[in-house]
Amino acid sequence: MTEQDEQFMQRAIALAQQGIDAGAGGPFGAVIVKGDEVIGEGYNQVTSTNDPTAHAEVVAIRNACRNLNSFQLDGCVLYTSCEPCPMCLGAIYWARPLRVFYAATREDAAKIGFDDQFIYEEIEKNFEHRRMKLVNVLRDEGLRVFENWTNKTDKTKY
Numbered sequence: 634m635t636e637q638d639e640q641f642m643q644r645a646i647a648l649a650q651q652g653i654d655a656g657a658g659g660p661f662g663a664v665i666v667k668g669d670e671v672i673g674e675g676y677n678q679v680t681s682t683n684d685p686t687a688h689a690e691v692v693a694i695r696n697a698c699r700n701l702n703s704f705q706l707d708g709c710v711l712y713t714s715c716e717p718c719p720m721c722l723g724a725i726y727w728a729r730p731l732r733v734f735y736a737a738t739r740e741d742a743a744k745i746g747f748d749d750q751f752i753y754e755e756i757e758k759n760f761e762h763r764r765m766k767l768v769n770v771l772r773d774e775g776l777r778v779f780e781n782w783t784n785k786t787d788k789t790k791y
Contacts, residue, residue, distance in 0.1 A: 634734065641666050641712040642734055644674070648689065649714040652676030659747060663693035663713040665706060665730065672709065673697025689713060690721035694728050704791060706730040715742050718749045719756065 641664050648662025658677035665673040675692025679685055690713050698704055709730040715737040717725055725733060739749055755763050782788065 637669065638710075638712070638734060641671070641710075642714075642736060644671070645689075645712040645714045646736055648674055648676040652678070652689070655681070657681040658687065660745075661689040661713070661715050663689040663711060665693050665697040665709050665711050667701070667706075667709045672700045686720065688718065688721050690717050691724050694724055698728070704728075710734065715739070715747075718747075719752045 645662045645664045648664065649660045650662070652658055652662060653660050655676075658679040658681055661677040663675055664671055673693045673696035675689050675696055677689045678687040678692060690711065693711070693713075694706065697706060697709065706728045711725060711730045711733045713721075713733065713735045716735045716739045717733065718739070742748070743750060755765070760767050
């Protein structure tokens with residue numbers, strides 16, 4: 634980790650505090666950098682926006698992608714004040730940054746009431762053993778849309 638990495642991480646941590654001070658949501662902040670330029674940042678806004686997906690990393694990804702005019706974070710690095718939760722980790726993988734630096738761990742977050750362990754455990758279970766039931770309906774109709782996508786010649790792949 635370089636001195637510059639530490640500075641960007643300090644910014645992510647400062648954003649977490651900014652979010653607390655604003656009453657926006659939980660104590661989480663994130664910064665996305667390309668080269669040495671901040672291209673996106675955010676703090677948790679779950680409770681202030683009534684949006685359970687408004688985690689700091691997701692807010693920062695949306696901001697950075699808008700600024701880059703791209704749906705991917707090619708060549709970017711994400712700094713987050715805490716190890717990403719499963720939802721954010723999924724979003725990060727889809728966004729495809731080069732790497733992620735984090736400060737606090739998921740165990741640290743669990744100690745203050747942000748415990749995602751049950752999600753990790755649920756993901757490992759077969760569908761029939763999960764708390765939330767997933768029910769497959771109208772598969773043939775859903776597959777027709779997939780076929781239309783497959784046959785579309787002017788699609789943008791991702």
